[in-house]
Amino acid sequence: MTPLSINAERLLGRLRDLGQIGRDDDGRLVRLAASDADRAGRDALVAWIRAAGLEVVVDRIGNIFGIWSNDANAEQAPALLGSHIDTVIDAGIYDGCYGVLSGLEVIETLKAAGYAPTRPIAVAAFTNEEGVRYAPDMMGSLVHAGGLSVDEALATIGTDGTVLGAELERIGYAGTEEPGFLRPYAYVELHIEQASVLEREGVSVGAVENLQGISWQRITIEGEANHAGTTPMAMRRDAGHAAACVVTFLRDRALNANSPTVATVGCMSFEPNAINVIPSRAIFTVDLRDPDGERLRTEEAALADYLKELAASEEVTIAVDRLARFEPVTFDRNIVALIEGAARERGLAVKRMTSGAGHDAQMIARIAPAAMIFVPSIGGISHNPREHTPDADLVAGANILLDVVARLAAR
């Protein structure tokens, strides 16, 4: 008998529709956590979940759950699917949304097929996975897993000076349920790879067995403002130049490390930021990642040592704030094996791999067996409007998710 399959048209249509919600005046997709655009995206998702006949639950950190249960299985721990629908600035339409909409699609398909699961199946959209507006990223799933208190998270001040809790209230997604109320039997997250390994190797499905560690820091360098025309080069305490030295140090070190280490300075600002004044202050962020926990600590230590030298040689003072720190994560062997098996049964090439990005799955892995399914990203491009995955791969990935969840929910 031919295997059950998801409704490709419905899934792809919703992906396109959600991708049009939250466009700014320049047509850029900007759906930052707890913004008006995020509200519009959440409203669309909730409408689809309701239309599918699922129960909608929103918790205090704004995580949205669509739960399919019945009198027979309501007491069992549910199989949970999910990801996020918040985006970066000028984002693509797949990152996160693909996993949430596929989770809903899988439940609707099983429901329509008269499938009777042993346990409930739920789909989750976690708040503020990107962390662009509020740090840390993966916040909603971190709170759900008990790694951050909900009150501390709600008090987070955003890059725009807003408070997350107040913004969730404002957009109507400050729920009443305590985060963590739903303890999953297992968690599976379907996501685009955001790198080009699968595309380069011509493999259509990735069985993600682990995830690299992440270190986020904010560095503030204080020098001395002075006249750009009259201050000899040797007498300057230029915070901007010192910041530039850190940027090149991190890049050169990671580039020559011959390891998977990646280092990124994504945010940068100078003060007073005037053309004819030597910068008195530079504030910037450092994003360090490595699949090996020991190597990640080594990279952090190398940066700390360099900052010490720099402070002395440039006569500047340097302050470091830790914004987020996550150890590498190993996913559940059994679920990874289920993903591999499901792909093979559908005749798809599958590859065990490491996730370079942080995902909600790494948080939920703290409280339940978890794993991820990746599909190819063309050119490895993500966090960019040119982010793309062919429809056939999107549909194939959702069908793997369907097969894996059907098995998990039958246990």
Add this chain to the structure above:
Amino acid sequence: MTPLSINAERLLGRLRDLGQIGRDDDGRLVRLAASDADRAGRDALVAWIRAAGLEVVVDRIGNIFGIWSNDANAEQAPALLGSHIDTVIDAGIYDGCYGVLSGLEVIETLKAAGYAPTRPIAVAAFTNEEGVRYAPDMMGSLVHAGGLSVDEALATIGTDGTVLGAELERIGYAGTEEPGFLRPYAYVELHIEQASVLEREGVSVGAVENLQGISWQRITIEGEANHAGTTPMAMRRDAGHAAACVVTFLRDRALNANSPTVATVGCMSFEPNAINVIPSRAIFTVDLRDPDGERLRTEEAALADYLKELAASEEVTIAVDRLARFEPVTFDRNIVALIEGAARERGLAVKRMTSGAGHDAQMIARIAPAAMIFVPSIGGISHNPREHTPDADLVAGANILLDVVARLAAR
């Protein structure tokens, strides 16, 4: 007989008073051109000029003139004194204001002493000398000298998106007089050194005989936004890293040039400016200065060559906008000699020197004999709230200006 001297208390008092006008919520002095704070400073200056019994004239670019003439000398070309009262962000109280208030002080002193000059004596406060809000800097004096059309200048868009002409109208300083209406017989500008040469050598007066050339450019680097966690270092087109390379290139080259060349990157911004996204765009400014015109061109060419290499090696595109360009200026020998002589007569150590900063005097030098008088800046600190010159030096400098102007106006 003891020489005539200025009223030290009145001059120092006005310097302190003007320095309190335009403080922001953090107590920082921020009197950007054509802002509400600038209006308040202009109102105070105009009140002092009127109280001194001088005629107040405001031209179309907002330059303020206080003119002392009589029926006997009204037809003669006036001796002009002046500088500016706009400031940088978080400024000191001396830069510019000292020259304007000393010019007024000198006229009041001569007037009170019953001195009868052969020609009118006027004091000018030129619009937007700092160029922080509107480029180019030294705009008011440039327009006065015919180097920039008043209509082009009034159409300038500010860093805050405002239009200079509209802002001058708003604050009530869009005058009716055509810029350049006053063609001076000679121009003398008294200013703080903004460097530490005089202090280090224990000299109290600088007779400024020339001024270094200035090159301002805005550089925009376009790379590709991508995921900070999944994009291998070797596959990145990081606009932020490329910008950092330019900052270190400029600093290292100027530091090792063994020449007076100075290079500064004062403004910097990344886009999308998100912690987990590789910067797609970096926009920054370059301020290059050198007293030798040929060497300044060499430095500009070296930067242009480096940007070409960088664009190729980093696979980024680089665009350069020229914001301002001024050749080095040589001041009038006779006025410089007058300054030297006046200092010696007062028993003050005097030194011939080069100005590292741009000043309105370099613009007026295009249409009249001009020179500058410098007084020491403690630690060479300027464009900083710690900018300081001892009262005794401030008074001595104003008395030199008094002596020089008395002689010029007697011719």
